[in-house]
Amino acid sequence: MNEQDTNGATAAKGEDTYGLNGKVALITGASQGIGRACALRLAACGATVALAARSQEKLQAVAAEVAAAGGQARTYSLDVSSEDSIKACARAVLADLGKVEILVNNAGITRDGLVLRMKLSEFDDVLRTNLTGAFLLTQALISSMMKGRWGRVINITSVVGQTGAAGQANYAASKAGIIGLTKSLAREFAGRGITVNAVAPGFIQTAMTADLPEAQKAAILAHVPLGRYGSDADVASAVAFLCSVGAGYITGHTLDVNGGMYMG
Ligand code: NAP
Numbered sequence: 107m108n109e110q111d112t113n114g115a116t117a118a119k120g121e122d123t124y125g126l127n128g129k130v131a132l133i134t135g136a137s138q139g140i141g142r143a144c145a146l147r148l149a150a151c152g153a154t155v156a157l158a159a160r161s162q163e164k165l166q167a168v169a170a171e172v173a174a175a176g177g178q179a180r181t182y183s184l185d186v187s188s189e190d191s192i193k194a195c196a197r198a199v200l201a202d203l204g205k206v207e208i209l210v211n212n213a214g215i216t217r218d219g220l221v222l223r224m225k226l227s228e229f230d231d232v233l234r235t236n237l238t239g240a241f242l243l244t245q246a247l248i249s250s251m252m253k254g255r256w257g258r259v260i261n262i263t264s265v266v267g268q269t270g271a272a273g274q275a276n277y278a279a280s281k282a283g284i285i286g287l288t289k290s291l292a293r294e295f296a297g298r299g300i301t302v303n304a305v306a307p308g309f310i311q312t313a314m315t316a317d318l319p320e321a322q323k324a325a326i327l328a329h330v331p332l333g334r335y336g337s338d339a340d341v342a343s344a345v346a347f348l349c350s351v352g353a354g355y356i357t358g359h360t361l362d363v364n365g366g367m368y369m370g
Contacts, residue, residue, distance in 0.1 A: 125351030127152035130203045134186055134243065135213030137164035139312035140262065142171075143338035144210050147346045149177030153208060156199045158184035186213045186239030187231065196246035206247045207254060208349050211240035212262040214280075216314060218273045229276040236280035241287060248295065257300035258349045261288045262341070265308045265364045281306075285360055292358030301357040303348045308364025310336040331366035 131148045135141035136157035149155045149172040157165045157172075157179055165181040172179035182198055185191040199206055214236045217228040240261055251257025266274055267281025285304055292302040309315060309326045315335075318326075327335065344363045347353055362368065 122152050124151045124346060124349065126208075126346075126349060129153045129207045129349075130156065130199075130205050131208035131210065131349070132156040132158060132182075132199055132206050132243075132247065133210040133212060134158050134184060134239070136168055137161045138168075139314065140307065140310060140338045140341045141210070141212040142168050143342035144212060144345045145179065146172060146175065146177075147339075147342040148208065148210075148349065149179060150175060151346055151349075153349075154178040154180075154203060156180055156182055156203060156206070158182040158195055158199075159213065160185050184213075186243065187235045189242055192239065192242045193246055196243065200247075200250060205254060206250045207256055208258045208260070209244060209247050209251075210260045210262070210345060210349075211243060211284075213239060214262065214314075216274065216277050218277065220273055221275050224276065229279075232276035233280050233283070236277070237283040237287065240284060244287075244291060248291075248300070251300050252295070252298045255299040257295070257298070258353075259288075259291060259295075259300065259302040260345050260348050261302070261304045262345075263288070263304045263306045263360060265306055265362070265368045268306060268360075268370055269368055288360065289358045296357055301348075301354065303353075303356060303358070304360040305341060305344045305348065306360050306362050306364065307341050308336055308362070308367045310338060310341060310363075312338055326367070329367045330364070334365065336363060336365060 131153040133145045136145045137159035145155045169179040169181050182195050184195040217232050261284045263284040264281040266278045270278045288304040341363050344361050
């Protein structure tokens with residue numbers, strides 16, 4: 107049995123409940139937060155995990171956690187805002203591991219501000235990182251999945267992409283775009299044995315949300331029927347399920363992990 111620790115890791119490698127033994131998974135933004143939790147969970151499910159982000163030091167710490175739990179991980183330098191970096195990372199992973207069957211497009215940033223004050227660079231940076239990066243990396247890796255006639259693409263969107271949020275026009279646009287991208291990819295690759303789904307977290311306690319003012323956090327919590335913030339482990343559970351063999355008839359779906367704060 108797998109046991110969850112408080113950080114969302116899984117303590118021991120379990121049975122192959124999800125059918126992921128021997129699969130290769132690439133997770134972007136795996137150096138911390140939700141990406142780290144997804145990497146630990148998929149590794150505990152038997153996948154070899156390619157951990158990608160800009161911070162090599164943090165990635166190596168996550169790789170050590172995976173190894174300590176009996177899993178297999180390699181680290182890759184990746185800046186999802188750069189097409190060259192994306193292509194180089196995809197080449198390196200395919201050269202080292204031979205294939206990629208699972209892609210978790212998780213890397214993301216915020217540059218919050220009201221529209222009247224938002225600079226074009228702040229809008230563009232968020233779109234390029236959160237949306238264009240997911241498009242380009244999927245494009246670079248999908249032929250590996252097509253060759254094996256099996257694949258899983260999981261795109262991390264956000265409740266904000268479904269509801270909009272004052273002060274987050276750039277982020278909400280990028281995350282709404284992820285949902286449209288997900289549905290389009292799902293239609294294009296369904297005939298190749300590849301499913302493409304999105305996971306839409308609500309308020310998850312990570313570095314991304316740590317600096318929000320306490321009053322804002324309390325206001326958000328008041329709208330969460332389950333009465334607590336989410337954890338990175340909550341999101342990782344949804345991602346692992348959508349990657350599983352048993353989820354093979356689910357595609358183009360957006361799975362909410364938001365404690366009920368939005369029921370679309
Ligand atoms: P986080 O703790 O800030 O982690 C973000 C991750 O993205 C880091 O690993 C970071 O690694 C990576 N990253 C950022 N820019 C990158 C770039 N240009 N190239 C490669 N990697 C990059 O955030 P999180 O809360 O875990 O968020 C993960 C995903 O969940 C994001 O897409 C976010 O929008 C989404 N989400 C989060 C919440 C929440 O409440 N926390 C809610 C809904 C959706 P490096 O800095 O090392 O590159």
